[in-house]
Structures are given as C-alpha cells and as structure tokens.
Amino acid sequence: METEKKPILEMRGITKRFPGVVANDHVDLELFSGEVLALLGENGAGKSSLMNVLAGLYRPDEGAIFIRGEKVQIDSPRDAMSLGIGMVHQNFMLVDTMTVAENIVLGLKSIKPIPDMRKISARIREISEHYNLQVDPGAYIWQLSVGEQQRVEILKQIYRGAEILILDEPTAVLTPQEAEELNKILHQMTGEGKSAIFITHKMEEVIDFSDWVRVLQLGKLVTVKRTSETNPQELARLMVGRDVLFRIDKTPAEPKEVILELEDVEANDEKGLPALRGLNLRVRRGEIVGIAGVAGNGQRELTEVITGLHKVLGGRIQINGKDMTNSSPLSIIRAGVSHIPSDRIAMGVVGDMSVANNLVMKGYRRTPITHSGLLDPRRILEFARKMIDVFKISTPTPGTHVKFLSGGNIQKTILAREIDSCGGVLIAAYPSRGLDVGATEAVRKEMVKQRDRGSGVLLVSEDLDELLSVADKIVVMFEGQVMGELDSSEADVGMLGLMMAGVHKEKAEKEYSGSNHATGV
C-alpha cells in the first residue's frame, strides 16, 4: 500500500501514561488522504487518549507524529488546527447562548476585533451548501437539536481548514437517519481529498463508514484491517479478545399486573418549555419496557417525574396502585422505585465517599445498617463486601473513594445499591452508556434478572441494539409524546428510526412496508 500512496498522517510509537495506567502503549497509526479510518475499541482501550494526543490536548510520553512525512510537534489545539487537524468531541464544545456563526469563529486568531459577521455567515452558508450541512448561521446553539449541533461542530472544523477530521463517537447522539446523513457528509469530504478518523465501539458503523479499521485493546494496537476484508463478528472478537454475545439470553416475558402507570402526564423542561405532552405509559411486573428516542425528546423528564425529582404539571402517576404524582423522592423510593440515573457521576454516586458508603446510600435508613439510632460501620462493611462480591465490583478496598473507580465499576456500584433496594420498579436511564462490553453485559443481565424476580423495568436507552436485545416492549418517544409501542421481537431498526423521527406507528408501518429497505441489526 505504502508504495502507491504516502500517508497524510503517521503516528509512530505513541505512548501515553496516566497514573496507574498506560492509556497508549507504542501505538502506530496511518491515515491516507481521501480515506476514513475507524478506531475501534472498548472503553478504556485508549481511543480517545490517542486522538487527544493528535488534537494537542495531551502530550505523549513517547513517540512521534508525522504530517505529510514531516515530523511535527503538537503542543496545543491551536497547533493541531494550523496543521489541519480538527476534532469533534463527544461533548460538543459550543457556547449555547451564541449563534452558529459566532461559535464557528470563536477563538480564531485571524478574526478582527469587530468581525464582519455578514461575510463570515456568507462563507459558512457556502460551506454548508457545498457539504449539504444545513444550518442557519444566525441560529443560536440552544435552539438546535443535537444532530444540528454536531453539524455545527463539523462546519467549524471545515471553516478552520481541517484536512483531517477526528470524530469522537459521532453517532452516539444521532438517529439512524441522521447517522446515514453523517456518513454521506464524510464520504463527500473524503471524495475531495480530506480524511477522517472516527472513534467508535459499534461494529456496524465501522463497516458502513470506514475504509480502514484499527482495533485497540487495553492501550495496544491489535489489528489493522481493510474494512472490506473483515466483518462485525471478527471485529468484535478482536476488540474484546473473545466472542461477544450480542443477544442476551432471556426467556419470554411473563407480564403480570401493572406496577407503574403514567396517565396524560405533562411537564416542562428546565427552560420552562413543554417536555412531556400528555404522555401515557404502563409498565407491568415481569417485563422490561424500553424507551427509544433521540436524546432530548423528554426521556430525562420522564425518568425524573417518576422518581419525584421533577414537577408534574398535569396528569397522574401511579406506582403499585397508589397515586404518587408529585410525591417526594423519598416517598417514591419507599413506594418501591429504584433509579439508575442518566448521569451516574453527578446523580448516582457521591465520588468523595467510599464504595461501602455509596452502597448503603439507600440501605442506611433500614434497621440492619442502622440500629438504636446509630450507623454500624461493621454492618456497612459486611454489606459492602457482599455487594462487591455479588456484583463483581472491582475496587482496591471497600473504603476506596468511588471517584477512583472506572466508569463500569461506578455503574456496578449504583446497580448493586439500586437492585438490592428495589421494591418492584427499576428505572434505568442509559445504564450501559460509555461502558465496555463486559460491564455492559453485566448491567443488561442484571436488568433481565430483576425482571425475572418480578419487577417492572423501564429502560431508557439511545442504543437500539440494547433496546432490541434487552427490552420486551419498545415505546418510542418523540417531543414528549409516545409515537407507538412495538414488541421488541418484531421491531427493527428502520421502523424505530422512522418513529424516532416523529412518525406515528401506523404511518411508519405503511411507509416502511412501502420502502422495503432494511438496515438490519
């Protein structure tokens, strides 16, 4: 290969160490112009670290970077930019209260003290038309959907002259249709000689998007393959070093009585705009109901009204037959609701307290842990040891502060606490987001087990694979309303995608049978 084409970018022997971990261990990377490279790996495999080195955010401990054969030193994002490297981060780096155009030129050295916004906007329009990236330069970021915000990020990098575009898990926040759009944009860019690296842990995307794939495992490069010469199964094996179960083993659901019921629930979001518009939902004991939808369509408010963290403006919520509308979080916990929150660090744990203490953050109210008014440190430790053992939480000691654990083990800590204290309803919001395959499997299995113990589980997820394999029923939400309900054994990605884009089930069925186009799982 190298004889016919010289790589535009080469990384040689990149090593990046963090306290206690080697994030990248002598990793090599080559990128050819006009091609898309997929960087595949589990969480903690070192994908983001490697890209942060390239984008000038981290400095490598060892190794060298060459651009068009010349050795370069990248000490800052500015250096990276001047070398034509632009990165679209997983969490967008946009200022909400500023316009698209302002965000695109923000921080550019070449911008005059009083920028000519009309000229800038015209240039942005030109680029966005060229790449079919429709965004209004005058719109404010807060007005845009997540997909649009991503387009702004890409536009920003192109505007700044990026020849090498790095995308960190770009499809995590997109509908299947939006992801398809992104794929088209990438290919148009590469068609013009630009190149892209994208980070992912989804096999299908590697196949759909890339020309080359590099697989990282625990900081080391395991394989380089031409995408056309591999398949998802092989990639999965290379990524985790073993065959992965894509399907969870579970028996058919045996739904019993309704344990959670929402009737015409209405609520506003934090900005005071309607987020839930007359939502109806039922979860029965012994079933997992999945909530599908693009982020920001009321899922967060849904989980928060059920758990009492968010005010309900209209309608009714019944738990176990009791009206719990606008009850306090504590009385809802007492009514039997457990909650795995969407933001596990901010809402799920107290990072500066020990694993043992975090594990009893619900149990401390009960008698075995507290007796005669005092907490019993021995009982806490005993309980914690048991939980650590049962849920296979990997921690140096039960006394270690939770913030020193990996994301997967933090999630297992939350899971252990919530499942142990669960009284019939488990609300899980994005429970496997950002976890590696091993932890993801553990989390999913626990949810199924909880169902089999007779609880009703509400699973909110943006990962359709997860919904299709774990949930028994899938409810699609769009703009605070239910677009329809599908049996997960009959549902498929294309159909769900249409409903996630706001098409009601009946209409979607017609449209879908008409087009007869399947994306497949």
Add this chain to the structure above:
Amino acid sequence: MQLVFEKRKSVSRRAIVLVPILSFLVSLILTGFLLLIFNANPFRTFAAMFVGAFGSWSNFTETLVKAIPLMFTGLGVTIAFKLRFWNIGAEGQLTFGGVAAAWVALFWSPFLPDWSLLPMVMLVGMMAGAAWAGIPALLKTQLNVDETLVTLMLNYVAILFAEGLYYGAWRDPEGYGFPGTKQFPEAAWLPRFAGRAHVGLFIAIGIGLVLWVAMNRTKWGFELNMIGKNKKAARCLGVNVKRNIVVALLISGALSGLAGVSEVTAISHRLQQGLSMGYGYTAIIVAWLSQLNPIAGLFVAVLMAGLLVGGDQVQMMMGLPAAMGLVLQGMILFPMLAGSLFTEYRIKRINPKNSRVLPSEGEVSS
C-alpha cells in the same frame, strides 16, 4: 530531573493528618521572617508566646477562656462547612446570641425564679444565634441567594445592633459613660472553675464529642456528608436537601449563639463593647485546620486561643504588636489550603530525557 504532580489512586490519610501540622510549621517559618523585619528574634518570640499561653496555670486558664468561644463557633462553622454552606457569619450569630442573652438576663430576671434564669438565658441565646443563621439558610434554600454574602452582611447588622443597644437604650446610667449594660444578676452568671475559665469549657467539649458521633455515626451525619459532597445525588437518593440545610444551619447558629451567651454570662457579666475578638472569623480557621473533625476542632481551638493569648504576652513583654498572634493564625491558612492538594496528589520525579510529561488534566479516557 523534573517534578510533576500526579493524581493519587486514593485519598491519603497520612496527608490529612500531616498537612495541618506541616501548615502550622510553615506558618511559623513565614512569621519568623516577618519577626526578623521587626528586629525580633523569632525563636525567643515564639518561646515567649508559648510560655505566655501555656507556661503557667493562670496563663493556661486564660488560654482556655479564649478557647471556649472558639470551640463553640468552630463547631458551629464545622457543621455548616460540612454541607459546603459557607457560613462566615459566626461572628454575627455570636453577637446576636449575646444580645439575646443580655435581654433575658437584664429584663426577664424579675419574672423568673433564680434557678431558671441561666437555662433560659442560654436557651434564648441559642435560639437567637439559630435565627441569625436561619435567615441565610432560608434565603439560600428558597430563593437560592448566595450564603457567603448574606452571612457576612448579617455580621455587621448584628454588631451594629448590639452597639446601638449598649451605647443607647441599654446603656448603664451608672456606668461612667462606659459603653455597656448594667451587670447581670448573679443568677445569670455561668460559673467559673479556675481563674476566668468557666464551665462553658465542659459544655463545649461535650458538644464536640456528641457532634463527632452525630456526624460520623448517625443517619443525620451521613446525610450531611452526602449533601456536602454531592447535592444532586443526595436528592436523587431521597435526602431532603433543603430541610437538612436549614436544620444544620439552625444548629450551627445555635452553637455560635452559645459562644456569645458564655462570653456575656461568664466573662463580662454584661453586654459591652468588645464582646467578640473576631472569634467568629477565627472559627473558620479552626474548622479548616481541624479538617471538619469536631474532636480535632476542640484541640485546634485551644491552639488558636494560645496564639491570641501568646500574642498579647509578646506585646507586653517584648513590645511587639499583639497582632503577631493573629498574623500567625492567618499565615496558617495559606499553607493549609495549598497543602490540601497533597491529599489527592503526590509529587513524582520524572526524567525529562526520554519523556515529556504534562500534569494530566483529567482521568484516562477511552
């Protein structure tokens, strides 16, 4: 060779104990240089301070006298800080407590039997301190008003209010123009046991011990800890954050109020100018230096009081400004704040020849 900070894999317990001690030593060194500017021998000065504070029984009792209000306010501030509620209003809560105590002692005594006067004085004084801390707590929980500003401002309100009383309405007509009220009836005096040292010491120690148990072994303390370290998570886990903040602040203010009560009932026996020597502010240092541990707080209060008394001594004996003690107190905070870095980070030596390292900004990401 190059030195970089490296994040520890767990919080260092050794650092938690060592940092305050080393901070104190560093502050001694820094103050030593300052003393050199004043042409004073640092070693002799520190020795004189130590002797002045702890050198004799009578000096030690004076140190205890100043330690008592520092214990009360220090414990009060500790509770608030545990919640990350920045109550810097202990001074005002102390003052208001003292005012309320004076009110009961001076004006209720005709209507109350002697035995009940002192308990009533203490109760009302604590309630006044609690009310003074309750205002910022309610403003914070109901309207999200910044507590730092409110508590600070309320200090001035309380201090000027007290001044207005002892210069005006409550001024003793037979006091030869001295700004202060009449002396309290003896039934409202808190008994002394050695020199001016009074039983407030045992009350403070008792509260310190109870508070340690409450903070470390009860559901209440567990909830305070959760709220202080992650409010959002506490709320998700069913903790009533607002009520906890208000209750904790009422207790915090009551303790500072008790400091004011003990000052007027045991030391001055009247409300007068110079009720507090900035105890409410020194309490912040007590709380930090004790790392919010109530038992450690008792000892730190004695140490801080020793600096105050020792400072007075060097003024008398060596002609140095008494503020030297305060300077030392203030100097402790800087190394303390800087040193708390070491509980989570350590210094690592690296060889720049084959590696270029930047202190890592975040955790490892994928």
